[in-house]
Amino acid sequence: MIEIFRNMWRRKFRTFLTIFGIVIGIFAFTVMGSMALKLNKMIDGGKKYITGQISIAPKGSGYETTGGTLPVDTINQISKIEGVQAVGAMVSLMVKEPNTDDSASFSMGPMPTIYGSDFKSAFKNRNWETMAMKDGVMLDQNSKDDEVSIGITVAADNNLKVGDNFNIRGRNFKVVGIVDKTMTGPDQYVFMNIKPARELLVESNPFMKSLYEQGSLNLEDVNSMAGVSWKDGVDSEVVAQRIKDQFGDKVSVMSPVKMGEMIDKASATMNSIILGSALLALIVGLFSIVNTMVMSVSERTKEIGIKKAIGASPLSIASEYTLEAGIIGLIGGAIGLGLGVGTASILNAQMASKGGEIFLLEPSFMVGVIVFSFVIGVIAGVIPAIRASKLKVVDAIREL
Amino acid sequence: MTKIVAKAQGIKKSYKMSRRNIIHALQGVDLEVDEGDFSAIIGPSGCGKSTLMHILGLLDRPDEGHLEIDGENMSQLKEKKAYRMRAKKIGFIFQGFNLIPTLTAYENVLLAGKYGGQTMSERRERAKKLLDLLGLKDRISHKPNELSGGQQQRVAIARALMNDPILILADEPTGELDSKTSLEIMAILKKLNREQNKTFLIVTHNMDVANDCKKIIHMQDGKVVK
Numbered sequence: 169m170i171e172i173f174r175n176m177w178r179r180k181f182r183t184f185l186t187i188f189g190i191v192i193g194i195f196a197f198t199v200m201g202s203m204a205l206k207l208n209k210m211i212d213g214g215k216k217y218i219t220g221q222i223s224i225a226p227k228g229s230g231y232e233t234t235g236g237t238l239p240v241d242t243i244n245q246i247s248k249i250e251g252v253q254a255v256g257a258m259v260s261l262m263v264k265e266p267n268t269d270d271s272a273s274f275s276m277g278p279m280p281t282i283y284g285s286d287f288k289s290a291f292k293n294r295n296w297e298t299m300a301m302k303d304g305v306m307l308d309q310n311s312k313d314d315e316v317s318i319g320i321t322v323a324a325d326n327n328l329k330v331g332d333n334f335n336i337r338g339r340n341f342k343v344v345g346i347v348d349k350t351m352t353g354p355d356q357y358v359f360m361n362i363k364p365a366r367e368l369l370v371e372s373n374p375f376m377k378s379l380y381e382q383g384s385l386n387l388e389d390v391n392s393m394a395g396v397s398w399k400d401g402v403d404s405e406v407v408a409q410r411i412k413d414q415f416g417d418k419v420s421v422m423s424p425v426k427m428g429e430m431i432d433k434a435s436a437t438m439n440s441i442i443l444g445s446a447l448l449a450l451i452v453g454l455f456s457i458v459n460t461m462v463m464s465v466s467e468r469t470k471e472i473g474i475k476k477a478i479g480a481s482p483l484s485i486a487s488e489y490t491l492e493a494g495i496i497g498l499i500g501g502a503i504g505l506g507l508g509v510g511t512a513s514i515l516n517a518q519m520a521s522k523g524g525e526i527f528l529l530e531p532s533f534m535v536g537v538i539v540f541s542f543v544i545g546v547i548a549g550v551i552p553a554i555r556a557s558k559l560k561v562v563d564a565i566r567e568l
Numbered sequence: 569m570t571k572i573v574a575k576a577q578g579i580k581k582s583y584k585m586s587r588r589n590i591i592h593a594l595q596g597v598d599l600e601v602d603e604g605d606f607s608a609i610i611g612p613s614g615c616g617k618s619t620l621m622h623i624l625g626l627l628d629r630p631d632e633g634h635l636e637i638d639g640e641n642m643s644q645l646k647e648k649k650a651y652r653m654r655a656k657k658i659g660f661i662f663q664g665f666n667l668i669p670t671l672t673a674y675e676n677v678l679l680a681g682k683y684g685g686q687t688m689s690e691r692r693e694r695a696k697k698l699l700d701l702l703g704l705k706d707r708i709s710h711k712p713n714e715l716s717g718g719q720q721q722r723v724a725i726a727r728a729l730m731n732d733p734i735l736i737l738a739d740e741p742t743g744e745l746d747s748k749t750s751l752e753i754m755a756i757l758k759k760l761n762r763e764q765n766k767t768f769l770i771v772t773h774n775m776d777v778a779n780d781c782k783k784i785i786h787m788q789d790g791k792v793v794k
Contacts, residue, residue: 174670474666477627478727479655479683482647561647562628 190500193453198508206528213352220295256291259284284365304330304345317345461552473564489553497545579633611787659728663740684731
């Protein structure tokens, strides 16, 4: 083992450059990988929620985007469709109006969002009925209109505790609960009753506001979307199709299975792009190890000859070189991981104040990166090591 | 009866340098090395001395002929087994000392013990004993570049003795040493032969070295002539 380090130290600059190649690869892999992990976790959380209900949005809008409103009549009619257990109206809008003049307000992660739900409705998401609370309580049918439960990131960013007042779009709310960290969307949510959320939405939209003031807009018709729960033993896809058949001209229906498939497809594409680019950097690093080890073998032909002459087995020669390459990978991996974790942590700390962390640094991922870097080194060392072990002693000896 | 350490009969070896240039390095060598021999192989450059040494040391295989080491037939030996024989039965001393530059004197000697299958404690004990015997007790932690030529060759001798081989092959062991140091090294080899009955086969150009040996084998044009 000591000999391996001494051999690496012999060509310090070359060893440094090789390790640097791996450092870049592993750094990219760590940063990109932790970003992919975070996004996957967020997507998983979202997928769990989305696949737990049939989501309905006004025609012309997508999930969580407001393109219109869903009239209460439609909601009531949908709730009467065969197989439907209940329909829960929801309103979502940004906690703060985005400032288009401030580029710093651009966010990679989800923005703080108001989530107004009809807690009196019998609607329940099948996968997400309750949320674990860090402090206080989650809103329920008895909650008052000026009460909110907030995600942990919203609480941290606004320095809020249970019992504090939270001013949202000029209106005061009382924080009654803080949801435990989910590492997903709800960390950025402000849960409130649907009524104040409707009022805030109308207030934020000049067109709706004028209609409302003229008395042409019923507040109950202001729903950005709705969740439909189905009765036990009924196929969600069949129910979704029934809604589509009857109200397809008025609403977009997102069935749990199709949405799940869509999410999987999107996340697979995203993961391939993210991890593909990181792997590319890693392959470059891998070839730098191959190059270094091939050069080492030709430089050390004489030594290999001596070792073989005094009885070294081909396996011991091969394992010596493989291990050396593995250690180069390991050192590069450890430095790359350190830099990656440092960078991700710094960016996370900065992003936390601008809309959420975008990297997820899981210990198992970090251990995996270290093991992976060693394996990469070993793989890179295999060919040069085999070359070394196959050197004919007499040819190597002739160099003496 | 004296034990035969190595026996070569009709050994032939050619090297194809190009399509038209084939060097017949050995053209039927017969040789017998007995236990306790202290022999020199001499002859002009290109007469096949080194090739013969490589074949006797199992570093290369003959094209034709019969080779026995310690009573075992080595003519068709595969490299997979050859390294075990080299490690346990043969010691090498080279002209250019050929120590591993990154290892200390002690570690260089230890390495041979490792390849010879000795346990860690066995090889530590033996390496220290050998380096002590060769007067290198205070040099064990020095790297080769911190040692004189004579000291390096003594480390190489200790390394060659590490697995208590039955045959020690020395290729110009004094070739890179001054005359005084050459005498010292030869005195050590003779002492090992005399006191421990070690078998040496020494390839040399130096007639002083050859005359110091009990037997001289003359080679010419790939054959033993005397």
